[in-house]
Amino acid sequence: MLDDLDRRILRHMQSEPEQSIPDLAERLGLTPSRLSRRLEKLRETGVILGQHAVIDWRALGYAVEVSLRVTLDKTNPRAFDEFLEAARLIPEVLEIQTFLGQVDVRLSVIARDMPHYQEIYRAQILTLPHITDIEALMHVARIKSNESLPL
Known part of the structure; x- marks a missing residue:
């Protein structure tokens, strides 16, 4: 190609x-x-999807990044759709990934500090529909973050 x-x-x-x-x-x-x-x-041909600015969220005052691994109630046929629709509305959720396996969804959440994260978690994350389990992983360091492809 x-x-x-x-x-x-x-x-x-x-x-x-x-x-x-x-x-x-x-x-x-x-x-x-x-x-x-x-x-x-x-x-x-879809090889180049677009160009965008990469903004450093730390420069805007965000200091905390948490990765949330979410398990959904798979007995509800609309669980994924309803969860994803609601999660997209949270501005501090930077990324949403879905998986096959025990963990269904991963959310990457940013916050200004820990009290702000707690506010987001309690008021917005915990109110998302169809959650059966959440595991929070606090980011300590980003060792490699590269979108360049081996061409």
């Missing part, structure tokens, strides 16, 4: 996503119009 030029383009975009089209084209030895056509093709 991808040729060598596509891979080179993606590698450069991953390493320096803020590059302008003309700068990237020059680094790759392409004209800006040829690079633009290649990028459009990568978007159309």
Whole structure:
């Protein structure tokens, strides 16, 4: 699906996503119009899903991150849908993942401090529907966080 030029383009975009089209084209030895056509093709085929700003939530005053592993009541056929719909509405929930196995859902929750986390937990998390069990894991350090792919 991808040729060598596509891979080179993606590698450069991953390493320096803020590059302008003309700068990237020059680094790759392409004209800006040829690079633009290649990028459009990568978007159309779904390889490039979009570009976004990565905001450091710590710089905005959030100091606590907790990973919640949630088990749902699987006897209710709407449990997943209703839980996910409600969890999406909590602004401090940054990520929601679903799993097969004993744990059904993982929520990544941020808070300004522990009292703020307790407030979120008691007022919003515990009111989510169909929860049968929650395990909280306090994040201590992020050792590796990399969205770059081996291209």
